[in-house]
Amino acid sequence: MALNNYLTYEVKSRKIFGRDRWIATLRLANRCSFDEIAKEVEARTSCQSSEVEGFITALAHEIEKYLHMGENVEIEGLGTFYPKMTTKVVDNVEEATIKNCISSITVGFRPHTKLKNAIKNAGLKEYTKAKLKSNDKEE
Amino acid sequence: MEIYIVHKKLTVGPHKGKRCFTLSRGPRRNIASGNLLEGIENATTLSFADGEMIFRSLVEVVTEKVSQGHSVDLGPLGTIKPTIKATGVENRKDCNAKTITNRGVQFIARTELNERLKNMSLRVVNSKVRNKQ
Numbered sequence: 001m002a003l004n005n006y007l008t009y010e011v012k013s014r015k016i017f018g019r020d021r022w023i024a025t026l027r028l029a030n031r032c033s034f035d036e037i038a039k040e041v042e043a044r045t046s047c048q049s050s051e052v053e054g055f056i057t058a059l060a061h062e063i064e065k066y067l068h069m070g071e072n073v074e075i076e077g078l079g080t081f082y083p084k085m086t087t088k089v090v091d092n093v094e095e096a097t098i099k100n101c102i103s104s105i106t107v108g109f110r111p112h113t114k115l116k117n118a119i120k121n122a123g124l125k126e127y128t129k130a131k132l133k134s135n136d137k138e139e
Numbered sequence: 140m141e142i143y144i145v146h147k148k149l150t151v152g153p154h155k156g157k158r159c160f161t162l163s164r165g166p167r168r169n170i171a172s173g174n175l176l177e178g179i180e181n182a183t184t185l186s187f188a189d190g191e192m193i194f195r196s197l198v199e200v201v202t203e204k205v206s207q208g209h210s211v212d213l214g215p216l217g218t219i220k221p222t223i224k225a226t227g228v229e230n231r232k233d234c235n236a237k238t239i240t241n242r243g244v245q246f247i248a249r250t251e252l253n254e255r256l257k258n259m260s261l262r263v264v265n266s267k268v269r270n271k272q
Contacts, residue, residue, distance in 0.1 A: 005206045007221060007242070011234045014227060021227030022234040028220060029208040037200060037211060044196040047189060053214070054183050055193045060215040062178040064252060066170045068259050070140035073170045077198040079244070080169070083140065083256060089149065089159035096144045096160040098261050106253050107217070109246030118206040119221050119244060124236040 006123035027127045067107065077114045084108030141165050141264045165264060205244060217248040 009024040016023070032040075038049040038056070045052075063073045063081050072082040086104045090096050145163045149155055176190045185193070201219060204211050210220035224241040228234050248256075 005203070007206075007208045007223065009223065009225075009236070009239065011231065013231075016227040021229065022231050023227040024223065024225040024234055024236070024239050026208070026221065026223045028210050032204050032209045032211045034212045034214040037197070037204075037213070040200045040204075041193060041196045044199070045189075045192050047185070047193055051183075051185060051189075052193055052197070055179060055185060055190060056197070056214050056216070058179040058182045059175060059194075060213070060252070061182065062175045063216065064255065065178070066174075067256060068140065070142075070164055071168050071170050073175065074172070075175075075198065076172050077195075078201060079246070081246075082167075083164065083259075085142075085162070085164060087161045087163070089147075089161045091159060093144060093146075093160050096162060096263075098142070098162065098263065101160075101162040102142075102261070105256050105259065107246070107248035107256060109219075109244075109248075111244040111246075115202055115205065115244055116242075118202045119242045122206040122208075122242075124239065126235070 005118070005121075006125045007119070008125050008127045010127040075112070077112055079109055079111040079115060082108045082110070140259060141262050143265050144263060162263070215249060215252065217246055217252065219244060219246050221245075 008027045008029070010027045011022055012025050014021055014023050034053065034056070035049070038052040041047070041052045042049040047055075066073045067081065067083045070083060072080050074080045084106050085102060086106075087101050088103055090100055142162045143165045144160060146158060146160055148158050172194060176187055176194065179185065179190050180187050183190075201211050201213070205219055205221050208221060210218055212218055222243045222245045223239050224243070225239045228238055
């Protein structure tokens, strides 16, 4: 793993079960846009970024197609996408209908071990606000 | 999508041990990357080999960015970002990296994708399950 792979956490004060506590929260780095990802992939392959964008769009359509069929879609190294159903239970079989039992269907995701390990092996750094030097202070 | 009526025993909650009915997804296949690449090859001008190369680089880039603490926008699919779980402590000086108990990944699907999935057609397959009670 590269040395610059680290997660930054920030210590914040929160109320947990009515008590004041200090807790470490993740401070996300800049959001990587779709274009940035396409350009990054372009730099590593012989394909144009427009082709990469087309590829990701086609990939999303393919994943969606299989999710509609009720299948799990496994992407090696990234994870598994699946249709996640939230259901309710009923006492009688007659009541077990789609309307009564299914409360939501969303896209579920189980990260691949490689991705989980990459995050677990990344370093941790505490975020500290940059302090003003005494010379920089306004008089 | 085909769904099944299942007769199951509740294992948690106030009604633990009670037998109830619910709906569940049936036996499912795991679709591998190869199947996806074939579909992508038909939908785009990219060859199978090009697709495989982009696929590998894409996974590499996403893994790298997520482990650097970035949230990654995957366009029409959604966003992937790292997450942490930590325990709260009473004193500020005790709050350090050791209080972080778990690190994970969260995927947030694009609203349009979730909406389309919500409106998908569902079919109950084994509607003849009898109440055993």
